[in-house]
Amino acid sequence: MLKWLVRLLALAFFLGLSGMVALFVLYQQISADLPDVSTLKDVRLETPMRIYSQDGELISQYGEQRRTPVTIDRMPPQLIDAFLATEDARFYEHPGIDPVGIARAALVWLTTGEKRQGASTITQQVARNFFLSREKTIVRKVKEIVLALHIESQLSKDEILELYLNKIPLGHRAHGVGAAAQVYYGKELADLTLAEMAMIAGLPKAPSTLNPISNPRRAEERRAVVLGRMLDTGKISQAQYNEAIAAPVRTRYHGAEITLNAPYLAEMAHQFAVSMFGDEAYTRGLNIYTTVHADEQQAANQALVNGLLAYDLRHGYRGAEATLWRDSPPWSQEQIEQHLDEQPSYWPLQPAVVTQVGERSATVVIKDKGTARLDWDGLKWARAYIADNRQGKAPSRAGEILKAGEQVWVRPLGEGWMLGQLPDINGALVALEPTTGAVTALVGGFNFTLNKFNRVEQAERQMGSNIKPFIYSTALDQGFTLASLVNDAPINHWDVGSGNAWKPRNSPNVYDGPIRVREALARSKNVVSIRLLRDSGIANAMQRLNDFGFDTSRIPATESLALGSPSATPLQMATGYAAFANGGYKVTPFVVERIEDTQGVVLYRAAPEQRRIVSEENAFLISSALTSAIQGGVSGERRWNGTGWRAGRALGRSDIAGKTGTTNDSRDAWFSGFTPDRVATAWVGFDDFGRPLGRTAYHPNLGRDQVAGGEFGGSTALPIWADYMKVALSHFPERDRPVPAELVTATIDTGTGLLSNNGKGRTEYFVKGSEPRRYSQPDSHQQFGGTSVTDELF
Template identity: 40%
Template sequence: MQLYQGQQQIKRRLPRKPGKGLGKKLLLAAVGAGGVALLALCGYFLFLMATLPKVDRLADYRPPIVSQVFGADGNLVGEFYLERRTVVPVEKIPKKLIQAFVAAEDANFYKHKGIDYLGIVRAAVKNLISLRKKEGASTITQQVAKSMLLTPEKKYSRKLKEAILATRMEKMLSKDEILYIYLNQIYMGAGSYGVQLAAETYFGKDVEQLNLAEMAMLAGLPKAPNTYSPIKHLDRARERQKYVLDRMVKEGFIAEAEAVHARNTPIVIRSRKKVNSDQSAYFLEQVRIQLEEKYGEDRLYKEGLKVYTTMNAEMQKSAYDAVVNGLKAVDKRQGFRGALKYLSEAELDDFCKKVEEGIDSASLKQGATYQGVVTAVNPANGDVTVRVGDRTGLLPRKNMAWAGKVVLVNSYGKPAEVKGKALPLGAVVEVSVLTPDVNKGGAVFSLDQEPEAQAALIAIDPRTGGVRAMVGGYDFKKSQFNRAMQAKRNPGSAFKPIIYGAAIDSRRMTAATIIDDSPVEYDSGRDKAWKPKNYDNIYRGPVAMREALTNSINVVSVKILETIGVTAAIEFAKKLGIASTLENNLTLALGSSSVTPLELTSAYAVFASGGYRTTPYFVTKVTDRDGKVLEEITPPALPVFGAATSAQTLTLDGAAAPASPSPTTQLTAVPVIPPETAYIMTNLMESVVASGTGQRARALGRPVAGKTGTTNDMKDAWFVGYVPQLVAGVWVGYDQEKSLGAGGSGGQAAAPIWTEFMQRGLAGIPAQRFSPPDNVVFALINPRTGLLARQGSEGSVSECFITGTEPTSYDGEDN
C-alpha cells in the first residue's frame, strides 16, 4: 500500500508534456481578448447610437435658401446666400428626371432599406479587379444622411454612422420624402444647389421645362460637378449623359429609341440672367449691410428673405455702363500705359489656363473685358492675334488707335529699347470683345486698359427719396469702398448753387442782382492775402447773378457769400441735408469743404422737389420665407413743385394699406425751403445747361437743371443735375488725390457720365417742365443793369423773381 502511494507521488512529480498548458492559456487569452473586443465594439456601437444626430429633424426639411432682392419693378436684381438654392416640391420635378438620378446614383433605391448590400459587393469586386476605387456604393439615402446630418470627413466611423442613419431614415421617411431632400440638397456645380437652380444655371429653364437630354445631363453631375460641367466641359458632360441614358434604358425607365433621340438632341447652354453682377454690386452691398445689421447673418444668408428695393434695374445698368465708359474715356486721354506683363513662350499655356478657369460662359461675352496674350503679329497691316484662355481672336490695328504709336515686336520678351508702348509676343494686355467668338475662335477685340481713376454716381427720386441707382466705383471686386456714400471730396463749383440758394432765400438778392466781377483780396490772417481767381482768369465787370452762375464765376460767388454771410450759407446748407463740417470762411463759396456725392445730390433734390427734404432710402419691404412682412416702408410722394406749404406726411399715390398688421414705417417729406426759392434756383441752373458750363447735358433734349464742379488742379470733377422726376450726381477723381489731367474738368469728365446715364435711364419717361409756384413772377429786365426793360428793348430778357423782390424802376430812369 505504501509502495503504491509512493509510486503515485513519483508519478505526480514527473514533468508535464511541453505546450499542453500554454495552449490552454493562449486559448483562454484569445477568448478573453475576443470578449473584450466584442464588448468594446458593442460599447463603441452603443456610443455611436447615442451620439448620432436625430433623424426626425429631416421631417421638417428647411435648408438654407437664397434671400432674393427685387427692384422697384418686381424683377429679381440680387441674391444673398451661403448655398445658392431654390427649393422645389417633389411633385413639380418631372418623373423622368427622378428616374435619371435613380438610374445614375442608386438603381435599387426603391428596393433597399437604406443600404444596398448587393451594390456594396458589386462595387467591391469592381474596385478589386481595377485595383482602385472605380465605383462607390453609397445609396441616395446615405448621401442624404451624409449631407444633412454628418460631416464630410473620410473615416470608417463616418461610413458606419451614415449606414445607421440611412436605415433610420428609411423607417421614418417615405421614398418621395427622401428624394425631395436629395434633389433639393445636392450640389450641382457652378455654385448651384438642387435641381431647380441647376436647371436655371445650365439651361435657363425651370425644372419642369427640361427635356430628356437635359435631364440626363443634370443627373450626371453629382458624381463630379466640375469635371462634367456643361459650361466648361461639354464633351465630358456628353459622355456622362450617355452613361445616364444607358442606365435608364437598362433599368427600364426609357426605351432605347428615347435614349437615341436624347443623345442627338442639341444641348444649348443658356444660363438665366445672373444677379449680383458688377452693375449692381455697390447698391446690393448697401442693402446687405442694412439687412445684416437688422436681421443678423443667419437670417439673411439662410432664411430666404424677400427684399424689395427702390432700385430701377434699367437705371442701375445705365449707371454702371456710364461710369465704366466715362472712366475709360478719361483714362484713354492719359495714354496707353503698356502691357501688364511679358510672358515667355514657356509661361504662355499656364497663364492662359488660369484665365480660362475664370471664364464661366460658353463664349466670350460681347462688351466684356479680358486679359489676353499676344501670340502673333502681322507687320504688314499691324493686326495682332490675341489668345484669351483657350479662345483666340483678332485685335486689328484700327482698334488700338487711341494708344498712339504701338511698336509690334515679333519675338518673346520685353524689348529693352522700347518703353511702354511695345507689344511683343507674350505681352499681356486687356482687350474688350467687339464681336464674340464662335466655337472658341474668331473673336474681334479692341485694345483696352483698366482705368486708374474712380467715379461715383447716385440717382434719387426727389419726390420720395428712393435711391434708383448707385455705383460706388469702377470695380466692386477690387474695391468695396463705396465712393457714392463714403468718399468726402471737395465739390468745387458744384457747391455754388447752395450759396446762391442762400442768397435768393435771404430776399436780399435776386437772379438779376448785379455784382462786380473784378479782382479782390481778403485778409487771410496769414502772410499773404487771399485773392480768389476766376477759372479762365477773365474778369467781366458788372454781371447779374444768373450770368455768374451760368459761367461759374468764382469772384462773384465769393462776393455773394460775403454779402449774405458765411453763417447764413452754412445754415441754409444744413437745411438741405449737408451734414459734413463746412469751412466757416469765404472759401466755402468755391467748394472748399468736403462732402459725399450722396450729400450733395440729396441737397440738389431739395431744389428738384420744390423745397422738400426727403431721406434717401434703399429698402421698401422685407418678408420672410413664409411671406410674413417683417418691415415695410411707405415713402412720401410729392407732386412736381407741390403746393403743400407745411410739414406733413405725404403717402405714395396708389399705395394700398398692408393686408395684415406689419411694422410699417411712414417716411416724411419736410419742407425746408420755400418752393419759390427752389424754383428760382432750378431756373438759374437751367441756364447753366442751356448756355454755360453744363451744356453737355443739353443732349437730353428736355428741361434740365444742373451744375458742374472742378477743384484746383482738376483733382475732382463733378456734375449734379436733375429733371423733375430724377436727380443724379457724378463725381470723378483718384482715390489718392492727383490731377485728372487734360479733359479732367467737371464738364469734360463728369458731365458725359451723367448725360449718358440720364439719356438711357429716362428712356420712356415723358419729359416734364419745371412749373413755377404761384408766388413767382416774371419781369422783363435789362441783364446789364438788373432794372426793368420796356417791351422790345434790345437785349432785354425775362427774369423770374419771388413776388415783391422784382425791380420797380425801369432802365434809364432816375432812381
C-alpha cells in the same frame, strides 16, 4: 441529432427574442430624443439671398449654399428615374427601410468590424439630412431607421422624394437638383439631356470627388453606372443608353445667373438685409427688390465706363500690360490661348496677345474670341502717355504702338476691336427719384472686381463749384434776388493772422463787373460766390448746408467754403440737389424697396419720408437759375453760355437744370443736374487725392469733336451724366416746373436788374414784395443788391 436541432432552434429563438427586446429597449431610450418628423410638412429649405432690380432682373446672390427649390411635378421624369435607379429602386414599394440591405450591412459589420455606410433608402437619407449627423454609429443608424418609419407615416412618397431631391448636397455648394443643373450646366431642369441628368444623379455618393468639374474621368465612370442601372430597370431604351453613354463630358462652373450688372448697389442692399435679419439673411431665401430700373442701371454702367475710358484715351497710351516674348520664337496658338484663359477680363476690356504688326494694323488673339484684326481706327488714338498733362506725338504707324509678343487690352469698336487699357482714373454715378430718394441707378467705380471701393457713398471729395447752389440759396433768403447785381471783380483780402493776401480768382480768370445773381450762378463766378457768402453770413450758409444733409461739423467756417473746399460723397451731393428738384424737401436715399420671403410674403417695405428744408419759392428760383446754366442767356447785347451748356446740346430739353464743379488744380470734376423726375450726380477723379486730372493737347488723328485742354466738370463729368440721362429721361416727357403761388414775374433790364422801361429784357421771377420798383434809365447808376453795397473793386 434531433436533440441538437431543437437546442439550436431554441437558441435562435432566444437570440431573436433577446435582439427584439434589445431593440425595444434601445428604441425606448432614444425615442424621447427623436425630433418631430411632422416638421417636415412645413420645412424651410435653406436658400440664398437674392437681390433683384425693381423690374425683376437678378443682380446678385449671397449665401454659402446654392439651392433652387423645385416641386416634384416640375422635375423631368427621367431625372427622377435616374435617382431611383441609382439610390433606391424599390422606393415606391418599401415602407421606408430596406430589410435586406440592413441585414447585409449588419453582416459586414459583424464579420469585418467595419461600420460602412450602406442600405440607406431615400427616406433614411431624408431623415439623416434633416435631423441627424453623418457619424457611422449603431445608435445613429437605429435613429435613422426609426425616423424613416415615422416619416413614411407622415408624408407621401412624392413629398419625401421632393424633399430629398431639393436637399441633397451635389458638390460645388449646389444643394438640390435645381441648383446642380445651374452650377454644372447653366440650365433649368427641363433643359437637361439624359446624359446630364445621369451625371447629376451619380453625385450623391461622393459629390466632392465625382462631380464633372473636379474629376471629369471619375464623373464619366459614375455616369455610366447610373445609365446602366436605368437600362437594367427598363427606364431607358438601348438606343437612349448608347447616345447618352457616348456624350462627351462638357461642363464648367456656372455662377448665379446674373442678368443685371450692379455689384456696388447689390453690396449696399446686402448689407442692409444683414443689418435687419443677421446671419439668417443668408439662409431664409430672402428676395430683395432694389429701387433700380434695369435700363437705367445699364445706361449708368455704360456711361461711366465710356466716360472713364474716353478720359484715358485722350491722355495717351501707357504701353503693354506684359511682354510674353521678344527675340525668342513666338508662342504657339495653344500657348497663347492657355495664357489668356488665366487672365481676368474687366468689361468691356478683354486681354489679348499681339501676334503680328502691319503698317497700320495688328493681329491679336483675344481671350474667348480667337484671332482678330485691329484696324487703324482702333489704333490711331494711342499716342504715348508722358504725364497727366503731357502726351507724345500722334502715331503714324502701328509699329510705333505695338510689337508682337505683347499682352494688351482690347475692347469692341463697332463690328471690330480697338486697342484699350485699364484706366487709372475712376469715378461714380448715382441717380435718384427726387420726390422719394429711391436710387434709380448707381455705379461706384470702373469695375467692382478690380476695386470694391464704392465711391458713391465712400469717396468724400471736395465739392468745388457744386456747392454754389447752396450758397446762393442762402443768399436768396438773406435779401438777394436773381436780378440783384453783385460785383464780379477780383478780391484781394489781407489775412492778418497769416500775413498773406487771399486772392481767389474766377475760372477762367475773367471778370465782368456788376453781374446779376442768375448769370453769376449759371456762369459759376467764384468771386461772386464769396461776396454772397459775406453778405449772407457764414453762419447762415453753414446752417443751410447742414439742412441739406452735409456734415458741417467737419467743414471749417471760412470763406473758402464758397469755392467748394468742403468734401461730400456723390450720394450726398445728389441728395442735396434733390431738394431743389422736388420743391424744397430733404429726402433720405434708399436702395431697397421691399424684401420678401420664399412665399412672397413682404417682410419689409420702404416708407420714404420728406422734410421741408427750404421754401418752395427758394427751390424754384435756384432751379430756374440752374436752368440758365444749361441754356445760357443774354445780358444787354451780350450772349453768354452757362457752364453746363453741353447738357443742353446733348439732351435737347428745356427742363434740365444743373451745375458743374471743378476743384483747385482739377483734382475733382463734378456735374449734378436734374429734371422734376430724376436727379443725378457724376464725379470723376483719381483715388489718389493729390493727383490732378491734368490736361490734353489737340490730337490730330481724332477729328474736331474731341475734348482737349483742361479737365473740368463740364468736359469730364457732364458727358457721363448726359449719357445716363438720355436713357433715364426717355421715360418722362418734358415738363415745366409749376410756379409757386408766392412768386411773381417782372420784365427786367438785363444790364441793371431794374424794371425794363421799353418792354425789352427778360422775364424774371421774384418772391412777392422783392421785385424791383424802379425802372432802368440810360444814365441810371447800377446798384448792387443784397444788404451790402460796398466791396472791393480791385
